[in-house]
Amino acid sequence: MARVLVGVKRVIDYAVKIRVKPDKSGVVTDGVKHSMNPFDEIAVEEAVRMKEKKLATEIIAVSCGPPQAQETLRTALAMGVDRGIHVEVGPAELNTLQPIHVSKILAKLATEEKADIVIVGKQAIDDDCNQTAQMTAAVLDWPQGTFASKVEKTNGELTILREIDGGLETIKVKLPAVLSADLRLNEPRYATLPNIMKAKKKPIKKVTPKDLGVDLSPRIEIVSVEDPPTRQAGSILPDVDTLVTKLKEGGHL
């Protein structure tokens, strides 16, 4: 029986149209709908399924961020996580918070909480870093099963099906281990009214990176954030012959 630590990040909702700040220092986050990173939802779902299969005894969700990160934790709690840990990160540090910091926080908490499995989403949809699982495994010196699309537990080992370029790879890792959830691992459940209600009172512990001995000084400097170039408008042609002529003119044929 294992204790599972899940990382959940509060990100701008996937359906929101992203706007860049005029001074190019970042994107507009004020007054914008946020929700849990979709890949982290998959990670939470996998942990809850492990608990339902009696493979896990307890699930702890961790979120690093501003006070609103607690809302993200509440969503995780409503999905079936047992308790939450909110690592408070101020607005100044949030901009330059990187996987290097988060992985150290997760590693420290995994040790403190005696976790056997750490699961995170393969990447966050805001920065697309795809580094946290790998770095956490490195800090802890645990084996890693990244881009997992199927996880099975057999005699203290995890059999993981990974999505790799050109196919699927099956690996076995010994516990404790770090996993990252790929899109096809599962379909996350919806947090329903009764679950939200009984999750309102589940415990959330607040800690600071300082309490955990993690230095948040930036390792990168954001030089400029810009919109992607706008696509040029296309044109509608009357028939295939005109298309062929145009393509020849352009030297594409």
Next chain:
Amino acid sequence: MREPLKSCPNQYRSHSLSGECYLVPLVLIVGISFVNIIQLLVQFLNFIHSAASIAKYSGTCPAPANMRLSVKHKRLPLRQLISKLTNKSRDHLTPELEMRLITPDSPLWKCRPEECPFVDPYWAFYWPGGQALTRFILDNSNIFQRKNILDVGCGCGASSIAAAIVGAKLVLANDIDTTACEATALNARLNRTNTLHILNDNILNKKSTSLGHVDIVLIGDMFYDSEFSQMLLDWLRTIKKSRVFVGDPGRHGLDNLTRSQEIQLVSEYDLLDHTVLENNGFKTSRVWEVF
């Protein structure tokens, strides 16, 4: 000779409810006294009023806080609202009992708490802990027969109703939430139970002696909040003379207690498949006796 459970001022009996049902008096309107006709008229107006207030809620979820019913003196509209927004269900561990609940096919199931016309409708769900406890009562009637029973946090009232059905001497269903008490009354009537007493009060503030003699205390799925769990445990320690049965699927508030000698596992039930799906992470529910 021990004194039975004392009556309390705002206690009401479920069997007195039939007098307030607006359908029955409308049918029997012929041949009754003038006073009764006045009473019926008042009830009818009340019904019209409540029908109007229900109409406001007919668009499923969103209802601003100021539209939420202030409950005092509005028991009939409240009951109508409960009837309208819940479904009758036997799809649980105790199909003998039909319960009015917010079920997955109800529009409120997927709404957010702030959009729900009921404030924190804990009573609207048949929690896994309550299901196990109620199953246990129905299967072990000998423990509950001829006993004075107190159901703390009765919610939808299932455990109280079961205790009444198996032949308890006196059942006091208690909940701090007025709507829960109304739902319990409705559910009691639905299951033809008319020996239930309902107490809408915070019982944990009361000295246990003020309740008279209680043989058995029932606690169905109340350990979802650590702070409240502690209050409840402290209170349970003051009622040493009663047997205490707890139904719980494994919520965190009970963790410390399950590791101690003060509690003993009595029974464990597999939850129905859909209940497992609805109660993220729980597959079974247990009944414990607390010493």
